[in-house]
Amino acid sequence: MTSHPTANEVYDMVRKRLPRIGLGTVYRNLELMSESGIILKLEVGGTQKRFDATVESHYHIRCSVCGKVDDIDIEVQEEINETAAKSSNYKILGHHIEFSGICDDCQAEEQKLH
Amino acid sequence: MTSHPTANEVYDMVRKRLPRIGLGTVYRNLELMSESGIILKLEVGGTQKRFDATVESHYHIRCSVCGKVDDIDIEVQEEINETAAKSSNYKILGHHIEFSGICDDCQAEEQKLH
DNA sequence: ATAATGTATGATAATTTTTATTAAACTTTA
DNA sequence: TAAAGTTTAATAAAAATTATCATACATTAT
Numbered sequence: 001m002t003s004h005p006t007a008n009e010v011y012d013m014v015r016k017r018l019p020r021i022g023l024g025t026v027y028r029n030l031e032l033m034s035e036s037g038i039i040l041k042l043e044v045g046g047t048q049k050r051f052d053a054t055v056e057s058h059y060h061i062r063c064s065v066c067g068k069v070d071d072i073d074i075e076v077q078e079e080i081n082e083t084a085a086k087s088s089n090y091k092i093l094g095h096h097i098e099f100s101g102i103c104d105d106c107q108a109e110e111q112k113l114h
Numbered sequence: 115m116t117s118h119p120t121a122n123e124v125y126d127m128v129r130k131r132l133p134r135i136g137l138g139t140v141y142r143n144l145e146l147m148s149e150s151g152i153i154l155k156l157e158v159g160g161t162q163k164r165f166d167a168t169v170e171s172h173y174h175i176r177c178s179v180c181g182k183v184d185d186i187d188i189e190v191q192e193e194i195n196e197t198a199a200k201s202s203n204y205k206i207l208g209h210h211i212e213f214s215g216i217c218d219d220c221q222a223e224e225q226k227l228h
Numbered sequence: 229a230t231a232a233t234g235t236a237t238g239a240t241a242a243t244t245t246t247t248a249t250t251a252a253a254c255t256t257t258a
Numbered sequence: 259t260a261a262a263g264t265t266t267a268a269t270a271a272a273a274a275t276t277a278t279c280a281t282a283c284a285t286t287a288t
Contacts (some may be wrong), residue, residue, distance in 0.1 A: 101204035
């Protein structure tokens with residue numbers, strides 16, 4: 001899937017097929033899958049972690065109103081890691097860009113109120 | 115300060131001066147201060163939120179080993195918001211870059227083991 | 229087949245982090 | 259200096275995640 005569900009949202013989806021599955025099983029398998037590189041665990045803004053079926057490097061945008069997370073399809077900035085390495089004594093491993101904005105659904109909601 | 119303490123770390127620091135202060139008071143005031151723009155609330159990777167005394171736009175790096183968060187002093191990419199706006203139907207509000215890496219302390223730790 | 233061993237599960241408890249509640253202490257205003 | 263307003267510490271509650279463990283399920287060996 002292309003959405004970025006939280007563990008609870010995955011639980012709700014999976015339960016439609018496997019009604020007796022436990023939330024712990026969902027957490028455990030999401031963790032195992034992200035450890036083995038099948039999925040990504042996103043530590044984006046908000047209170048919950050989110051999971052991403054696309055493991056190739058890409059960026060995200062998070063709606064400041066509803067918290068929804070979507071992919072942002074812009075070019076990955078490979079060179080920025082070297083730039084960062086020059087002005088830091090960390091060994092740079094990678095980077096992630098998180099945009100914040102208002103999704104079209106929430107923009108429409110806002111319009112309704114005026 | 116230039117570090118990026120969690121609420122609990124702030125609590126520990128403040129308690130040295132005000133031993134009877136409560137953790138709730140720390141959370142409440144950090145929240146109020148970030149709402150009014152005196153400080154930043156960082157929603158970076160890891161399980162806890164962190165707070166930043168520097169409110170001017172800048173980027174961060176997080177140590178994958180110990181979780182420490184530092185500033186990365188590279189130029190802020192103003193134009194990237196417009197790039198993102200073109201390939202998204204979100205109304206873009208801003209962005210944040212979080213690098214991941216290994217801090218010098220943890221690099222030194224690693225050396226010790228060899 | 230079936231017994232023995234290994235692995236994953238659901239149920240539940242425990243932990244961690246943050247937010248909410250509230251009576252009392254402190255401040256400001258009248 | 260009394261009344262009203264605000265902030266606090268203490269505590270409870272909520273939200274998210276991780277740990278525990280007996281049992282169910284699957285695999286392998288006999």
